[in-house]
Every structure is written in structure tokens, then in C-alpha cells.
Amino acid sequence: xxxxxxxxxxxxxxxxxxxxxxxxxxxxxxxxxxxxxxxxxxxxxxxxxxxxxxxxxxxxxxxxxxxxxxxxxxxxxxxxxxxxxxxxxxxxxxxxxxxxxxxxxxxxxxxxxxxxxxxxxxxxxxxxxxxxxxxxxxxxxxxxxxxxxxxxxxxxxxxxxxxxxxxxxxxxxxxxxxxxxxxxxxxxxxxxxxxxxxxxxxxxxxxxxxxxxxxxxxxxxxxxxxxxxxxxxxxxxxxxxxxxxxxxxxxxxxxxxxxxxxxxxxxxxxxxxxxxxxxxxxxxxxxxxxxxxxxxxxxxxxxxxxxxxxxxxxxxxxxxxxxxxxxxxxxxxxxxxxxxxxxxxxxxxxxxxxxxxxxxxxxxxxxxxxxxxxxxxxxxxxxxxxxxxxxxxxxxxxxxxxxxxxxxxxxxxxxxxxxxxxxxxxxxxxxxxxxxxxxxxxxxxxxxxxxxxxxxxxxxxx
Amino acid sequence: xxxxxxxxxxxxxxxxxxxxxxxxxxxxxxxxxxxxxxxxxxxxxxxxxxxxxxxxxxxxxxxxxxxxxxxxxxxxxxxxxxxxxxxxxxxxxxxxxxxxxxxxxxxxxxxxxxxxxxxxxxxxxxxxxxxxxxxxxxxxxxxxxxxxxxxxxxxxxxxxxxxxxxxxxxxxxxxxxxxxxxxxxxxxxxxxxxxxxxxxxxxxxxxxxxxxxxxxxxxxxxxxxxxxxxxxxxxxxxxxxxxxxxxxxxxxxxxxxxxxxxxxxxxxxxxxxxxxxxxxxxxxxxxxxxxxxxxxxxxxxxxxxxxxxxxxxxxxxxxxxxxxxxxxxxxxxxxxxxxxxxxxxxxxxxxxxxxxxxxxxxxxxxxxxxxxxxxxxxxxxxxxxxxxxxxxxxxxxxxxxxxxxxxxxxxxxxxxxxxxxxxxxxxxxxxxxxxxxxxxxxxxxxxxxxxxxxxxxxxxxx
Numbered sequence: 028x029x030x031x032x033x034x035x036x037x038x039x040x041x042x043x044x045x046x047x048x049x050x051x052x053x054x055x056x057x058x059x060x061x062x063x064x065x066x067x068x069x070x071x072x073x074x075x076x077x078x079x080x081x082x083x084x085x086x087x088x089x090x091x092x093x094x095x096x097x098x099x100x101x102x103x104x105x106x107x108x109x110x111x112x113x114x115x116x117x118x119x120x121x122x123x124x125x126x127x128x129x130x131x132x133x134x135x136x137x138x139x140x141x142x143x144x145x146x147x148x149x150x151x152x153x154x155x156x157x158x159x160x161x162x163x164x165x166x167x168x169x170x171x172x173x174x175x176x177x178x179x180x181x182x183x184x185x186x187x188x189x190x191x192x193x194x195x196x197x198x199x200x201x202x203x204x205x206x207x208x209x210x211x212x213x214x215x216x217x218x219x220x221x222x223x224x225x226x227x228x229x230x231x232x233x234x235x236x237x238x239x240x241x242x243x244x245x246x247x248x249x250x251x252x253x254x255x256x257x258x259x260x261x262x263x264x265x266x267x268x269x270x271x272x273x274x275x276x277x278x279x280x281x282x283x284x285x286x287x288x289x290x291x292x293x294x295x296x297x298x299x300x301x302x303x304x305x306x307x308x309x310x311x312x313x314x315x316x317x318x319x320x321x322x323x324x325x326x327x328x329x330x331x332x333x334x335x336x337x338x339x340x341x342x343x344x345x346x347x348x349x350x351x352x353x354x355x356x357x358x359x360x361x362x363x364x365x366x367x368x369x370x371x372x373x374x375x376x377x378x379x380x381x382x383x384x385x386x387x388x389x390x391x392x393x394x395x396x397x398x399x400x401x402x403x404x405x406x407x408x409x410x411x412x413x414x415x416x417x418x419x420x421x422x423x424x425x426x427x428x429x430x431x432x433x434x435x436x437x438x439x440x441x442x443x444x445x446x447x448x449x450x451x452x453x454x455x456x457x458x459x460x461x462x463x464x465x466x467x468x469x470x471x472x473x474x475x476x477x478x479x480x481x482x483x484x485x486x487x488x489x
Numbered sequence: 490x491x492x493x494x495x496x497x498x499x500x501x502x503x504x505x506x507x508x509x510x511x512x513x514x515x516x517x518x519x520x521x522x523x524x525x526x527x528x529x530x531x532x533x534x535x536x537x538x539x540x541x542x543x544x545x546x547x548x549x550x551x552x553x554x555x556x557x558x559x560x561x562x563x564x565x566x567x568x569x570x571x572x573x574x575x576x577x578x579x580x581x582x583x584x585x586x587x588x589x590x591x592x593x594x595x596x597x598x599x600x601x602x603x604x605x606x607x608x609x610x611x612x613x614x615x616x617x618x619x620x621x622x623x624x625x626x627x628x629x630x631x632x633x634x635x636x637x638x639x640x641x642x643x644x645x646x647x648x649x650x651x652x653x654x655x656x657x658x659x660x661x662x663x664x665x666x667x668x669x670x671x672x673x674x675x676x677x678x679x680x681x682x683x684x685x686x687x688x689x690x691x692x693x694x695x696x697x698x699x700x701x702x703x704x705x706x707x708x709x710x711x712x713x714x715x716x717x718x719x720x721x722x723x724x725x726x727x728x729x730x731x732x733x734x735x736x737x738x739x740x741x742x743x744x745x746x747x748x749x750x751x752x753x754x755x756x757x758x759x760x761x762x763x764x765x766x767x768x769x770x771x772x773x774x775x776x777x778x779x780x781x782x783x784x785x786x787x788x789x790x791x792x793x794x795x796x797x798x799x800x801x802x803x804x805x806x807x808x809x810x811x812x813x814x815x816x817x818x819x820x821x822x823x824x825x826x827x828x829x830x831x832x833x834x835x836x837x838x839x840x841x842x843x844x845x846x847x848x849x850x851x852x853x854x855x856x857x858x859x860x861x862x863x864x865x866x867x868x869x870x871x872x873x874x875x876x877x878x879x880x881x882x883x884x885x886x887x888x889x890x891x892x893x894x895x896x897x898x899x900x901x902x903x904x905x906x907x908x909x910x911x912x913x914x915x916x917x918x919x920x921x922x923x924x925x926x927x928x929x930x931x932x933x934x935x936x937x938x939x940x941x942x943x944x945x946x947x948x949x950x951x
Contacts, residue, residue, distance in 0.1 A: 195804025208909030342657025447670030
């Protein structure tokens with residue numbers, strides 16, 4: 028392991044060298060150079076390759092030592108067999124290296140030996156290493172971006188408070204791309220792949236003290252240093268919500284995880300116990316992972332698990348109530364006082380209850396009034412608002428009106444807006460109003476459940 | 490109950506009367522008249538209202554009796570208190586009535602009495618009745634459309650083989666709208682609301698013999714005539730896959746179902762047992778309902794539950810394998826013979842297994858070759874292909890190439906393509922190629938599971 032315990036230099040680097048920089052379009056090193064320019068990285072950028080005088084318009088150096096400056100992060104984008112030598116070249120110059128190349132432990136045989144060499148050099152020379160077989164770092168705060176997929180294919184999210192750490196690169200970029208499309212911001216995203224040095228525990232340790240990070244989501248295939256992980260996770264959980272998905276749970280999944288990053292997936296129960304001990308919110312899969320990222324990316328954790336449901340489609344309300352029950356959320360009936368307050372606001376034949384069904388006669392005002400009345404006081408911890416766009420009186424003002432009326436205590440308001448072309452064209456309005464919006468009752472309830480778990484985890488922490 | 494046991498006249502009507510037809514734009518009756526014109530209903534259309542000489546350019550009749558012809562379907566779009574009289578006016582003239590008006594049993598009090606009157610008239614005069622408190626029928630075959638939400642807000646699906654019957658109107662239109670957006674066709678969609686006469690059993694009885702219907706999806710809040718339901722469902726299941734969601738499962742959901750359509754939701758276990766007895770595939774909620782509709786709308790049922798997973802993102806492959814395990818699907822390892830056949834097609838460092846990870850170097854051809862090789866023979870019953878669009882070599886040819894290579898036995902191929910803007914822009918290509926595509930691993934696996942249940946149900950039937 029490298030000497031720098033604090034990984035701050037990885038996330039706020041003053042200088043980055045791209046070892047193996049290439050002039051050829053489409054080459055990984057070239058994409059990274061272009062990304063750094065596009066995302067607006069503010070530090071120094073040094074292409075390194077003895078073959079070129081310039082790369083992408085920047086002066087290119089034959090070796091790291093010629094630069095004549097200490098480097099924070101050296102990005103190694105080289106064939107696996109050239110990586111150990113290049114890493115040796117970082118000794119005494121670079122604090123850390125991100126090795127994006129594949130062809131190491133995950134392919135077995137010679138790859139395993141190459142990875143062993145990387146580990147030894149990292150330890151001996153005190154160079155912290157992220158990777159190999161990874162995408163590295165996308166940092167929306169410092170604008171470091173070693174994710175070597177062009178932004179045309181994988182959008183980078185704007186700056187926000189959510190940090191993601193992931194053993195899998197494809198998982199990280201897919202989630203990132205989805206969050207970008209939904210307008211959710213991120214702080215730090217780390218894909219650490221085979222973790223020859225830096226692992227999930229190191230990242231958690233950094234993120235615990237990182238002010239830019241308000242919530243953390245983790246994708247895990249395996250954890251080798253269990254005690255260190257639980258310690259770092261506990262410390263992080265004490266300060267902010269931490270959620271995690273563990274894949275490779277059983278059967279083919281375990282085998283697949285092994286051939287993916289060389290992980291030994293281990294028994295799922297052990298991970299569950301570790302998550303629980305640390306106060307980590309357990310997530311079931313990709314769907315729950317992105318739902319949780321959207322929820323925590325736009326809303327605070329809920330104070331409890333009591334949900335008010337407001338809908339204009341009776342059947343949808345019933346489905347949401349069912350899903351709440353299944354995920355352990357309460358849907359308490361309206362108090363007599365609330366009923367009295369609500370009754371005069373609606374036609375006399377309305378069944379004023381929880382869920383409240385505003386019917387096909389629904390208006391923007393009814394939605395806003397129902398939300399304001401029910402979120403006031405201490406009867407509910409959050410609201411799920413199912414807005415079906417059939418009712419002709421509903422207008423584009425609805426999302427802003429809901430956002431303004433969410434009432435006291437800044438309680439989470441989650442939107443469920445399923446349907447086709449017309450409904451989908453309205454999703455952006457909710458996002459712009461700062462409301463997380465989901466296209467199915469189940470996804471909305473999953474979001475509510477994860478925000479409620481945030482509350483529980485918080486109680487555990489305090 | 491009416492005298493006509495065969496409901497064919499509802500779904501293939503030669504003539505439709507709109508009782509309470511109005512000239513005023515936005516009125517329910519007016520929207521229905523416009524929909525009938527837009528969707529291209531081929532039969533005769535008779536507006537009925539003593540106040541007008543013409544409505545929407547059509548001759549308007551003061552009463553049904555003045556038309557001087559037998560009517561197949563009278564659509565009653567009137568205030569609840571005027572419905573019993575209007576239904577009496579149908580006696581001896583109309584075979585059936587669709588009562589779209591609300592304000593009946595679902596509001597209690599006087600509404601309950603009005604519904605009782607409707608029931609009695611229906612029985613006494615032999616008029617079959619759909620509703621009240623419903624959307625009625627959208628029939629993509631006969632082009633009957635009484636769903637009174639303008640098509641700008643709720644798209645109508647094209648003609649296809651899936652029929653939907655739903656107690657909830659909002660559920661039916663939301664699902665319909667989503668299917669239309671995804672290019673899935675439907676045959677008959679029935680929203681029957683308070684079912685004063687025609688219920689789910691009657692509809693199933695019709696759909697069992699309906700040649701246009703290849704699969705049936707049902708949304709249920711309650712079933713009153715249990716024995717009749719199981720008989721009709723069993724008969725239908727013997728001929729085609731039937732899937733159902735029962736909402737109002739517990740707690741607030743049960744209460745909500747009661748105030749929605751006046752349903753007595755009953756114990757969920759009883760419904761599960763009835764579904765099992767009839768051979769119905771049980772669906773968990775809205776998400777699983779739409780997933781199942783998409784799967785059966787585009788693919789045949791699978792012959793078994795053995796899944797081959799092909800991906801270019803290792804982490805996504807692991808997640809899919811996990812989800813398969815959780816839903817009881819098998820992910821059998823490759824046979825030695827298959828491995829031998831596949832190995833030479835890919836770089837030597839590839840781990841050729843199930844899931845197979847084509848990595849960031851993936852090409853259209855690799856995907857097609859892997860699919861063709863693994864779907865040949867009898868090792869797998871279906872494939873889940875997770876196409877992440879990061880790899881630069883993937884092109885728009887991929888969906889068609891996959892569709893062509895799906896191999897022998899017409900095995901289901903399900904696409905998982907999560908991500909943001911770029912990935913979402915490719916979804917349409919898969920749909921056009923006839924491949925059901927889902928935006929999360931979990932949704933893709935749910936689709937696979939429901940197609941596998943189709944196989945089990947079939948075995949049960951044979």
C-alpha cells in the first residue's frame with residue numbers, strides 16, 4: 028500500500044499526467060485527454076509518451092521524470108504488460124496512479140502475475156494505486172475525469188452531493204449516465220476495479236470527511252478487508268447516509284463476479300450482517316441503486332416511515348398502498364381533524380382518506396392543497412404523489428405548485444408518474460422543480476422506503 | 490343479468506348510440522364521439538339527445554326509439570341520477586349499455602341505490618351492462634373506443650394480440666398509454682368499474698374464444714363470483730396465457746380498494762389459490778403488469794426457465810444472474826461443447842461462460858454470434874442480452890442483427906439496456922426489431938420469469 032493515507036490528492040489533484048498518451052483518435056488515453064479539456068479540469072495536464080512531441084495540442088513528455096515537477100495523479104493507459112515498468116517510472120514523482128488498463132487478475136494466468144507486480148511496486152515505492160481494470164475517477168467538483176467513454180455515449184452528471192464508489196466500471200458509468208439524464212448531480216464517482224491498493228474502505232474513509240459528499244452509494248462484488256471496511260463505513264455512516272448493493276449473491280452470480288474482477292464473492296449473509304453493523308442501507312439491485320441515488324440526490328432522508336398517498340387514479344393509489352405495505356412503510360389513515368380540514372376543499376362525494384383519490388376531476392390546486400394540509404403537523408413523514416395526466420384540468424403548473432407546498436419540516440415528496448408519451452414529456456417538469464419522479468408505483472415506493480431507512484440508520488447513528 | 494350470454498356484440502358492434510351526446514367540447518360524450526371518428530369505427534354512430542339536431546356533424550336523435558333500428562351498444566354518458574331512466578330507454582332496442590358515469594356504489598348513499606336500480610333494469614330488461622364508473626371498451630380490432638380521455642393525453646395502442654381487462658379505469662389507461670409508447674399492440678381493453686352486470690368472468694369467457702386475443706392480462710380489486718371466475722379463467726388458460734394482478738392486498742390497500750370501486754378486497758391468499766387453480770400467472774404490481782404485457786406482447790412464452798446471459802458489462806451480468814436466482818430462473822453454465830465453439834470467436838483472455846462478458850471491446854457481430862451459438866440446440870430456453878452502449882464499436886445495426894440471429898425454436902430474446910440519453914435513444918431500434926427492451930436488469934429478468942411461468946402454466950394446461 029502507498030504511503031499517503033489521505034486520498035485527497037486523487038480527488039483534488041493539481042496535476043495529472045497521462046502515461047501512454049496517444050495522438051490517435053478513439054484511443055483510451057486520447058479520450059481521457061479530451062474529457063479533461065471538456066469537463067474543465069483546472070490543474071496541469073501532462074501527456075507522457077516518447078513517441079510524440081505534442082498530443083491533442085499539449086506538449087508531450089518522453090517520461091514522467093522529464094516533467095520536473097511532482098505529479099498528483101498519473102493515469103496509466105497502457106497494455107497490461109507495460110504497466111509495471113510505467114508504474115516504476117512513477118516512483119518518487121507521482122503520489123498516485125490510476126491504472127485503467129485491463130488484462131490483470133480478472134483474466135488469470137499471466138495477468139495475475141502482472142497484478143502482483145503492481146501491488147509490490149505500489150507498496151515498495153509508496154504510490155497509491157486505483158485499479159487496474161477500472162474506469163478511475165469522475166469528479167464533478169475538481170473536474171477530474173478518467174472515465175474513458177466519450178460523453179456523447181455516457182453523459183457526465185452535474186455537480187451534486189452524491190458520491191458513488193463501484194468495483195464495476197460498467198455499473199458506475201451506466202448509473203452515472205442515468206443520473207445525468209435525470210438531472211441528478213454527483214460529487215465523486217470512483218470505479219476501482221481489481222483494487223490492487225485502494226479499495227472501498229479507503230474510499231469510504233475519504234468520503235466520510237469530504238464536505239462535498241452528502242450521501243454515498245456503493246456497488247460491491249467482494250470485500251477482502253472486512254474489519255477495515257466496517258470501521259470506515261461506520262465512521263462514514265455516522266456523518267451521512269451510506270447505501271450499498273452487494274452483487275454475486277448466489278449461484279451463477281457468484282461465479283460471474285469471480286470472472287469479472289477476480290472477486291471472491293463470499294456468503295451474502297456475511298455482507299448483510301456487516302452492512303447492518305456499520306449502519307449501511309442495503310440495496311437489492313441496479314433498480315434500487317438508481318432509485319436510491321435519485322431519492323438521496325434530490326431529497327433529505329425522511330424522519331420516519333409514515334406515508335401519505337395523493338393520487339387522481341384510484342387503482343394507482345391502491346397499488347401504491349400495497350407496495351408500501353410490502354416494503355414496511357405505514358399508510359396511516361387520516362385523523363378526524365385532517366378529514367374535517369380536507370372535506371370542505373373537495374366535492375361532497377369524495378372519499379377523503381389515505382390514499383386520497385382526487386379522481387378525473389383533479390386540478391393543480393387540489394393536489395397542492397391536499398399536499399399542504401397533510402404534510403403540515405406531525406401525522407406523516409413524507410408524501411407519494413401519483414400524478415396521472417389523464418384529467419384535463421391538470422396543467423404544467425402542477426410540479427412547481429407541489430414543490431412550493433411541500434409544507435413544514437422539508438418532508439420528502441416523491442412523484443409517481445407512469446404512462447406514455449404525454450406523461451413522459453412532463454417528467455422533466457418535476458425534476459426541474461426538484462422533485463424526484465418515478466415511472467411506476469413500485470419505484471416511487473422503493474424511493475420512499477430508502478429515505479425511511481435513512482431515518483432508521485440515522486437513529487442508529489445518534 | 491342481461492340475456493345475451495355471448496358478449497361479441499360489445500366487441501364487434503355494428504351500431505353504437507351515444508346517449509347524452511353533447512355539442513360542448515371537452516364533455517365526455519363529445520370526446521367519445523370524436524374518438525370513434527379518429528380511431529375509425531366502421532359501424533353506425535347515433536348521437537342521442539333531445540336538445541340537439543346535430544352533434545359533431547352527425548344527426549342527433551331525441552331518443553333511442555326514434556332511431557328505428559336495433560342498437561348493439563348504447564353508451565350512457567349522463568349524470569348518475571339520469572342513468573336509470575336512460576337505461577330503461579334502452580329496453581327492447583339496445584343489446585348492451587356501457588355506463589361511463591361515476592357516482593354509484595363507489596360514493597355510497599344514494600349512489601348505492603342508483604346502482605341497485607341499474608342492476609334491476611339490466612336483469613329485467615335483458616340489457617347487458619358494462620360499468621357504471623368505468624371507461625368501457627377500447628377495441629383495436631373493431632375500433633370501438635369509449636375511453637373518454639383525449640388521445641393527446643392517452644395514446645391508443647395499435648392492433649395486437651394482448652387483451653386487458655381491468656376493474657380500474659386509471660390503471661387500464663395508464664398501462665395502455667405506456668404500451669402504446671412502447672409500440673406494443675392490443676386486441677380488446679375493457680374497464681368494467683363497478684361491474685353491475687358484466688364482470689371479469691364474463692370477459693374471460695368471451696376472450697377464451699376470441700381469435701384476436703393471444704394473451705390476457707387482468708387487473709382485479711375483487712371477485713364476487715369466485716366459482717364462475719375460476720371456471721372461465723381455467724377455460725381461457727387452457728387456450729392462451731392469462732396473467733393477473735390482484736390489488737388491495739393488505740392494510741391501507743384493502744381500504745383504498747373499497748372506496749375506489751366499492752370492492753370488498755378479501756383475503757389475498759384466497760385469490761392466490763384461485764389463480765393457481767385456474768392456471769393464471771400471478772403478477773405483483775403495476776411494474777410486473779406492464780413488464781408482462783410487453784413480454785407477451787412481443788414474444789411467445791418460453792419452453793422452460795434456463796437463461797443465457799450475454800453482456801458487455803461484467804457488473805451488469807452479475808446483477809442479472811443474481812436477479813435470475815431470486816426469481817427462480819436457472820443460469821446453467823456453458824457445456825464444454827459450447828465453450829469449444831465459442832472460444833475461437835473471441836480474444837484469448839475472454840472468460841467464456843454464462844454470463845458471457847463481451848467487455849468494452851464488444852462488437853455487433855460478437856453479440857450476434859454469441860446469441861446464435863448459445864440459442865442453437867437445447868441448452869437454453871431464452872436469452873437476456875444486456876447491451877450497454879459505452880463500447881465504441883457498437884452500432885445501430887445491433888438490434889436487427891440480434892433479432893435475425895435468435896436461432897432455432899423461436900426462443901424469447903429479452904433486451905436489457907439501462908442508461909441515459911444515448912442508450913434511451915436506442916430503445917426504439919430494439920422495439921422496431923421486435924425485441925422487448927427494458928431499462929433495468931430487474932425488469933428484464935421479470936420479463937424472462939413471466940415468460941417462463943407461461944411455460945409452466947402451459948404444462949399445467951396440457
